[in-house]
Amino acid sequence: MAKIPTTLQSKALIAKPIGIVLPIQNGNSGFFNQSYDTLTQVKNNIINLLNTRQGERRFQPTFGTRLWNLVFEQNQDTLKEQAVNIVSEDIASWIPNVTVNDITANLLTNTQIASNADIYMLQIAVTFTVNLTKQTDTVLVTIKNTTM
C-alpha cells in the first residue's frame, strides 16, 4: 500500500471551518463558533433564513421568509398549508443546495406547552436533504408573538 505523504495526511486530518453557526458566540478558533461539516452549516442557514423577516436584512430586502406575516393571519384551517408553502418556496429560493423532503406545521395551544408560555404558537418542522452529501436532518422553528 502506498504511503500517504505526511503533508497530505495532516491536511486531511485538519477539518476546515465552513461558516458561522447560530447562536453567534465565541468559538475555539477565531472570533465566532464555526461549523465544520456541511449538514450543520446548512441547518444553520435554514434556521437563519426562517428567523429573518423579509425587509430585515440591510440592502437585501427580499432575503428572509414571509412566514412572519402569518402571525397576523386569521387562525383558520388553511393557515398550516400556507406556512408549508411559504417555507418551501423560500428555502428553494435562498438555499438551492438542499432538497426539502417534508414540512409540517403544528399549532400549539396552552395545553401543549409549559405554563406561563404563549397561548398559541406555530411550530414548523423542516426535513431536508443536503444535495451534495445526501445527509438528512430536521429543523424546528417556532413562531410566537414574542419573537416578532
Add this chain to the structure above:
Amino acid sequence: MATTIQKSFQPGSKEVRYLNKDFSSFRENLINFAKYYYPSTYADFNDAAPGMMFIDMASYVGDVLSYYTDYTFKEGLLYNTTERKNIIALAKYLGYTTSPAKGATGTIDVYQICPSTTDSNGNYVPDNNYALSLQENMQVSNNVGSSFLTSTSLDFSVNTALSPLTSSVYQRDSTGVPTFFLLQKNVNIRAGRLVTKTFTIGDMQSYLDLYLDEDNVLEIINVTDADNNVWHQVDFLSQEMVLTDIPNTDSNQGILSLYQGTVPYILDYLKTSRRFTVNVDENNRTFLEFGAGTDGFADEIINLSSQQVGVGLSNLNNLNLSLDPSNFLKNDTYGLAPSNTTLTVTYTVGGGFESNSPSNSIINIDSSTTNNTLDGLTPEQSALLNTVKTSLKVNNSVATVGGAGPESNDMIRQNAIAAFAAQNRIVTQDDYLARVYALPAKYGSIAKAQIITYNSLDVNQNQILTGTVDTNNVATVDNANTQNYFRKIAFDRSNPFSVNLYMLSFDENGNLTQANEALVTNLLTYLRRYRMLTDGINVIDGYIINIGVEFVITAFKGYNKKDVLSNCITAVQNFFAIDKWEFSQAINLSALKLEIAKVDGVQTVVSLDIINKTPLTTNGGNYSPVEYDMAAATQNDMIYPSLDPSIFEVKYPNTDIQGTVM
C-alpha cells in the same frame, strides 16, 4: 488562547479596489477578498449563511459612508447642492447674500391743498409757507395690508424739471378768487413698513448673532446703541470702511455747497469699528452678526491715501498682502462686539408678491413727518397749517411692481454666480457705465456717460485736480472754474491705465449740462470703492452739440395741413427725446425722414436739415458753445458726432424744430 493569523498581502496578486460606491460592489469585493485571503477560515457564501450577514453589514456601512462622502462633496458644489442652508452659505462665499423677500417699487402721487396768495404781479399762486416738506419714509398702504415707504423726501415748495409740481385751483370764494390750490408731486416708494426692535446685550460675545423675528425683512435702516453710537452695515466684518453721507451745506463742504440744490449729499468714507453684517438663514430669518470685539478706534472720516493703504495697515509686514480694490482698507480685527448696552435695530419688513399693488390702490397714509413747524405762527396760521397737513392724500396711478417672495434655491445659485462674475467691482467699460449710472440720485444726477479706455489727453499732472481743457486739448488747472465754455476735468492720477469718463448732467429743466464739482467729487468717491487698484479715472465734461431741425413736407389732399405738421413736429420731438440719445450716437437722416413720412397725411419729405445751434448762430441764445460743422460731418445721410465724445441735443424742442407744409 487567541491565535494570531499571519497574512501577507501580495501586491498585484489581488486587486483591492477603493472606488466601490454601492452595496453590491462592496459585497462582491468583500466576498472575493475573503475567498482569496481566507479560504481556510470561511467558505460558506450562501446568502442564507449567518456569516454573510456580517459581509452584508460591512457592505451596508461602506455604502452609507460612500453616500455621505458623495453627499458631502455634492453639497460643497454650488451647482449640485440641494440643502438651502448650504446654498446660502456657498452663495455667501461667492459674495452674494440672499434676501428673504423682494419688495415692490413704484411711484405715488402726493396731494395737498395749499392756501393761495398773490405774487408780485398780483397773480394768485400757492402760498409756499403752507407747502409741506415731507421727510422720507412716509408710510402708506393699500387696503389689503401692504405697506410702502417713500424713498426720498418731498418738498411741495420746489418745482423743477426733475421734481415737477402740478398745481390747480381747488376752491374759489364767492367772487371767483382762488382760495385754495391743489398741489401734486410724485415720489418713489418701496414696499415695507418700519419695525424697531431692541436687544439687551450683556457681556461681550465675539461674533454675536442677533436674530430678527420676521422672515420677510427687507432692509436694515439703522442700528444704534444706548450711547447713540451708530453701527454700520458692511459686506464682511473685516471691512472697516463704509460710505457715509455728509449734508452738502456751507459749513461742511465749502465751495461744493454751491450745488446743494442738485447734490444734497457728499459721499465720504467713514472708518469705523462699529459694524455688522446682515445674513439670512435657511428659514429666511435675518440675523445681524457683529465683530470679534478686538478693536475700538473712534469713527473717523478719512480720505484714502498711501498713508491709509500702506503704512496705515496693521499687517503691513505681510508683504504679500492682497489688496482688495473694493475695500483695501481692512484689517484682521473684525470690529467691535457690543457689550452691556441696548441695541436698537430699525428695519423694514414686508414685500412679497402681495406688495405688487394695482393702480389706484395705495390710498392710505399710515404715518408721515413734516418739517413744517408751528413756530412763529399765529393761532389762525397754525390752524390753517394743521388743516393743510390733514389734507395730505396719496394715490398710485401706476401699479407697483417687482415684489417677490424668497428666492428659490435656483435663483440663489444663479444670482451668486452673477455676483461672483461681477465681483462687485468695475473692470470693463460696461462695468464703469453701469456703476456710474448707479450713483444714487442724492449724490447728483448723471444724465449721460461714456467710457474710453485710452487717454488721448495730454495731461501730466499726477495729483487730484480739477481744471479745464480748451479746444486745443491744453489742460489748465483751475479748481474754481464754473464757466461752461470750458470743459471741466478731474484727474485722479496720471496713469497709463487711465480711463476717460465723459459725462453730462441734467439741469433743472431736464437739459444736458456740465456736471458740477460736487457731483464729480461724489462720483470719484463712489467709483473708488469699486474700481481696480491700478485704474485711474479722468472725469471730463462731454461735448454738447445743440441742434435744430428744419423740414419741408407735402401733404395729401383732404388732410388738415396744420394737424399734419403738428404731428410731424411731435414725431421729430420723439425722435430726438434725450432719453434715447447717447454719446457718439450718429443722426440717421434716413430714419428721421422715415419717421416724418410715417405720419398720417404726409405725402413726401421735400427737405430735412439739421442746424447747429450755438450762442453765435442764435444771437446769444442759451446754447452750448460747441460749434460743429454739420456739413462736413454728414456722409451717406448720416451725421456723425465728433471723435471726442459728444452728444446731439435738441435743447428747446418746441422752438428748435420747425417744419413747413407746401
